[in-house]
Amino acid sequence: MTCPCGSEKDFEHCCALIHSGQQKASTAELLMRARYSAFVVANIDFLYNSFHPSTRRFQNKQDIKSWATANSWMALEIVKSTQQTVEFKAQYKDEDGVLQIHHEKSNFKELQGNWYYVDGRLIN
C-alpha cells in the first residue's frame, strides 16, 4: 500500500522501516509522519515508544489504542515544520463517520540520535 503519511512511497519503503527500527526518523517531521502512519496501521507500541520519556509515563497504551482504532484516518497534511516543531492537520472520520480535522502543533525532542514526540497543542 501507499504510505499513509503522504510521501507517495510504498509503506514498506517508508514509515514501516521506521516502525520496525530499521531506519531512524532523522527529523521531527519524519517522526511525525511515522506516528501518523502508526495511527493508520494501529501500531500502538510504536506510538507509545515514540513519546519522549518525559511525557511517556503519562501515556496509556489502551487510550492510544482506543483513539487510533475508533477513528478512520484519512490524510495527513503537514502545515509547517521546524527543527523541533511540526504543525499538521490529520483528517479522520470519527465513530459516527463524521469528517473531523485534528489540527495540532507538536513539540519534538532529540535524545541520543532519536526524535521523540513530547506534546502538542490543539489549534482551532
Ligand SMILES: [Zn+2]
Ligand atoms: Zn511514510
